[in-house]
Amino acid sequence: MKLAIIFTSLIATSVAFAPTIITTQRSSSTALNVAVDTSDIKNGLTIELDGEPYKVLNFSIMKQARGAAKTTIKFQRSATALNVAVDTSDIKNGLTIELDGEPYKVLNFSIMKQARGAAKTTIKFKNLKRGTTIENTYRSGEKFETAQIDKKPSQYTYEDESGNYYFMDSESFEEVMVESKIVEDQKKWIAEGMECNLIFFKGEVIEVQAPSPYVYEVVETEPNVKGNTAQGYTKPAVLDCGATVNVPGFVEQGSKIKVDTEKGEYMERV
Numbered sequence: 186m187k188l189a190i191i192f193t194s195l196i197a198t199s200v201a202f203a204p205t206i207i208t209t210q211r212s213s214s215t216a217l218n219v220a221v222d223t224s225d226i227k228n229g230l231t232i233e234l235d236g237e238p239y240k241v242l243n244f245s246i247m248k249q250a251r252g253a254a255k256t257t258i259k260f261q262r263s264a265t266a267l268n269v270a271v272d273t274s275d276i277k278n279g280l281t282i283e284l285d286g287e288p289y290k291v292l293n294f295s296i297m298k299q300a301r302g303a304a305k306t307t308i309k310f311k312n313l314k315r316g317t318t319i320e321n322t323y324r325s326g327e328k329f330e331t332a333q334i335d336k337k338p339s340q341y342t343y344e345d346e347s348g349n350y351y352f353m354d355s356e357s358f359e360e361v362m363v364e365s366k367i368v369e370d371q372k373k374w375i376a377e378g379m380e381c382n383l384i385f386f387k388g389e390v391i392e393v394q395a396p397s398p399y400v401y402e403v404v405e406t407e408p409n410v411k412g413n414t415a416q417g418y419t420k421p422a423v424l425d426c427g428a429t430v431n432v433p434g435f436v437e438q439g440s441k442i443k444v445d446t447e448k449g450e451y452m453e454r455v
Contacts, residue, residue: 223256223258226241226244226256226258227241227244228241228242228243228244229241234260239260239261240260240261241258241259241260242259242260242261243258243259244256244257244258244259245257269330269331270328270329270330270331271328271329271330271331272326272327272328272329273306273323273324273325273326273327274325274326276291276294276306276308276329277291278291278292278293278294279291279447280331281313281331281332281334281384282310282329282330282331282332283329283330283331283332283333284310284329287312287313287314287315288312288313288314288332288334288386288391289310289311289312289313289319289332290310290311290313290392291308291309291310292309292310292311292318293308293309294306294307294308294309295307303324303325303326304325305322305323305324305325306322306323306324306325306327307320307321307322307323308320308321308322308323313384313386313391313392314386314389314391316366316369332386333386334384334385334386334391335384335385335386336382336383336384336385336394337354337355337356337382337383337385338354338355338356338380338381338382338383339352339353339354339355339361339380339381339382339383340352340353340355340378340379340380340381341375341376341377341378341379341380341381342360342377342378343377347365348365349362349363349364349365350362350363350364350365350368350372350375350393351363352381352383352393354383355380361383361390363383363390363393367390367391367392367393368393371393371394371395371446373426373427373428374395374399374426374428374444374446375393375395375426376401376425376426379395379396379399380396381393381394381395381396382394382396395446396446397444397445397446397447398443398444398445398446398452399443399444399446400441400442400443400444400455401424401425401426401428401441401442401444402424402425402439402440402441403422403423403424403425403432403436403437403438403439403440403441403442404423404424404425404438405422405423405438406420406421406422406423406432406436406437406438407420408437408438409434409435409436409437410434418433418434419431419432419433419434420432420434420436422436422442422451424442424444428444428449430442430444430449430450430451431450431451432451433451433454435454436451436454440454441454441455442454442455443455
């Protein structure tokens with residue numbers, strides 16, 4: 186079971202924290218994007234640190250004989266990604282943004298510099314609800330809003346006759362059904378009992394993320410033939426999850442290997 190990230194930080198008085206936008210789960214109201222300092226800290230407050238949302242678990246203030254007081258704060262990283270404004274300079278593969286009220290994931294992008302005027306960025310998106318892709322071109326500096334998503338660790342249990350996948354929420358132990366079209370890109374990496382991340386947008390599962398990297402067993406590959414150990418020689422190998430990846434010539438049937446499931450590539454033998 187995965188544990189939430191918790192850490193304690195000692196912070197000087199009056200240090201300001203980055204503004205954050207938080208959408209409450211119990212209503213449609215949105216907390217304002219405001220800057221706070223140590224005097225505003227209270228239990229339960231969610232702030233942004235290094236682009237990630239963190240919740241204040243508890244804090245204490247230590248007064249100094251000389252100099253300003255210091256505040257020790259214990260944080261826990263939230264599973265909810267915040268709504269934040271980004272522009273074309275922040276775009277990266279895998280980023281999920283909201284366009285016209287729907288979640289779109291950046292598949293790839295390219296920047297075209299102009300002889301005159303600002304550069305342009307062409308972005309290919311995948312609509313995570315519909316499965317369709319679009320490609321748009323934007324002027325440098327155009328702004329987007331990242332999608333507020335919830336990431337929940339869940340264990341894959343089984344697939345029914347209709348091809349729907351069933352997961353058990355690792356925290357609430359509730360069963361979650363995910364349609365086959367949502368799992369499509371990841372199904373070859375998912376094995377029974379594996380803990381994955383279910384990505385929710387406005388209460389709906391829009392994506393399933395297999396763990397990466399992950400260790401699989403090679404169940405089928407051609408034998409290691411003498412002379413085929415030259416650097417760069419690869420061969421296909423079928424893994425116990427059903428996926429096929431290219432592996433170095435020295436990897437044999439029964440070997441356990443680490444795979445980058447995001448790229449679909451062999452990493453190392455373990």
